[in-house]
Amino acid sequence: MEAASTARASDEARARRARLVGIALMCGAVALFACLDATAKYLNAYMPTLQVVWARYASAFVLSFAILNPLTRPGMLRSRRPMWQIGRSVLLLLSSLLNFFALRYLQLDQTMAILFSTPFIVAALSGPMLGEWVGWRRWIAIIVGFVGVLVVIRPGFGGIHAAAILSVCGAFCYAIYNLTTRVLARYDSDETSLFFANFGGAVLLLPVLPLVWTTPSSPLILALTIATGLFGGSGHYMLIVAHRLAPASVLAPFIYSQIVWVIALGYLVFGDVPNTWTLAGVGIVTASGLYLLYRERVRKGTVAPLQIE
Numbered sequence: 001m002e003a004a005s006t007a008r009a010s011d012e013a014r015a016r017r018a019r020l021v022g023i024a025l026m027c028g029a030v031a032l033f034a035c036l037d038a039t040a041k042y043l044n045a046y047m048p049t050l051q052v053v054w055a056r057y058a059s060a061f062v063l064s065f066a067i068l069n070p071l072t073r074p075g076m077l078r079s080r081r082p083m084w085q086i087g088r089s090v091l092l093l094l095s096s097l098l099n100f101f102a103l104r105y106l107q108l109d110q111t112m113a114i115l116f117s118t119p120f121i122v123a124a125l126s127g128p129m130l131g132e133w134v135g136w137r138r139w140i141a142i143i144v145g146f147v148g149v150l151v152v153i154r155p156g157f158g159g160i161h162a163a164a165i166l167s168v169c170g171a172f173c174y175a176i177y178n179l180t181t182r183v184l185a186r187y188d189s190d191e192t193s194l195f196f197a198n199f200g201g202a203v204l205l206l207p208v209l210p211l212v213w214t215t216p217s218s219p220l221i222l223a224l225t226i227a228t229g230l231f232g233g234s235g236h237y238m239l240i241v242a243h244r245l246a247p248a249s250v251l252a253p254f255i256y257s258q259i260v261w262v263i264a265l266g267y268l269v270f271g272d273v274p275n276t277w278t279l280a281g282v283g284i285v286t287a288s289g290l291y292l293l294y295r296e297r298v299r300k301g302t303v304a305p306l307q308i309e
Contacts, residue, residue, distance in 0.1 A: 022246030025238040026254045032235035034261035037111065038269055039224050039231065041103040046221050048212040049100050050205060052228065056096065057201030059229025064198055064237075068191050076195060080187040084180060088193070089200025091177040092236075096201070098170030105163040108266035109274045109282070112259055113152040114167040116285040119255060120145040121175035129179045130247075141288045148284030151277060178243070178251075185244040194237050198229075256286045 036056070043052045070076045079085045102111050120142040149168075184193050216222040242251055259282055266272035274282075 019246040019250055022242040022244075022251055023254055025242035025245070026251045027257050029235040029238040029242065030255055030258035031261050032231045032238070034108075034112075034258050034265055036228055036231035036235065037099070037103060037108055037262070038265040039228050040100050041108060042269060043221065043224055043228070044100070044104050046217055047214040047225075049097075049104060050208055050212045051214060052225075053093070053096050053100050054202065054205040054209055055225045056228040056232045057093070057198050057205065059226045060233030060236075061195075061198035061202045061229070063229055064194055064233050068195065070195060073191075076189065076191050079184075079192055079196065081184060084184055085188065085193065085196040086200060088177055088180040088184065089197050090204070091173045091180065092197050093201045093204055095170045095173040095177060096232075098166045098173065102163045102166040102170065105161040106167065107272040107274070107278075108262045108270070109259065109272065109278050110152065110164070111167045112262045113278050113282050113285065114149055114164060115171050115174065116256060116259075116282065116289070117145060117149045117168070117171045118175045118178065119289045120285075121172060122178055125175065125179055126247075130182060137291075141291045145285045145288035148281045148286075148288060150281075151284060152281030178239075181240055182243045182247070185240070190237065190240045190244060193240050194233070197236055198233060256289055259286070 040052050040056070043055075068076060099111060099115070123138055123142055152164075181193065216225060263274060266274075
């Protein structure tokens with residue numbers, strides 16, 4: 001009995017350490033995503049959005065190919081769930097397209113405030129997709145978070161640009177992408193998931209590239225174009241590893257650390273200052289998301305969650 005208790009305590013300690021590492025990786029990932037969005041918004045002024053999105057995936061694919069070298073590791077190209085990998089790649093591509101188009105008309109902090117609805121979508125869908133069911137307390141937090149998003153958008157009250165709808169749709173795609181990442185972590189390696197994500201985006205946009213191609217106008221624009229792949233590829237690799245180490249419902253609230261980077265980059269690069277409505281909405285959704293994290297910490301059965309209260 002004592003040996004079993006000691007083993008159980010050791011397993012719980014390892015699970016806690018894994019979750020802490022997963023949380024740290026998630027925070028690093030969203031910092032890179034903030035850099036990616038700022039770079040994409042800047043490049044939107046110099047080339048078509050479709051080209052910006054393609055460059056993000058193509059450069060990430062080339063960088064990951066050079067580092068991981070699937071030619072010497074052919075097993076990396078084999079997935080136990082290939083259709084899930086393809087679907088996940090499409091979801092990530094749609095999320096990028098919708099978000100990058102929205103960035104043509106919205107400030108960085110506005111798109112982030114809407115993207116902050118992702119944890120609530122993740123919480124709502126974690127039950128049917130992952131078996132991590134949401135209780136009534138979390139449903140209240142989800143509803144409050146949705147109210148916060150409405151404060152930012154203010155539909156019907158002269159709110160922000162209609163491109164906000166693109167961000168909302170992108171948030172749904174991104175939430176489902178996060179959930180499928182968690183599912184695929186049970187079957188495929190981190191490198192396999194990263195390869196499929198970058199390869200899928202680059203290939204799917206390739207047919208339309210000749211129709212929109214614009215040659216980079218300066219070495220700076222070319223460097224920033226390549227940097228989108230570095231930011232996106234590195235960030236999503238950290239995201240994939242994080243989801244292997246911790247449940248999606250634990251990681252999702254830490255997306256809020258991205259707002260610090262977004263506000264700073266928006267001000268330094270574009271001179272954008274968040275308005276009162278955006279800050280109020282961010283405050284509401286952040287508080288609601290932190291409550292989701294609190295419920296995760298106090299609920300029972302933290303090692304193998306089945307019921308999220």
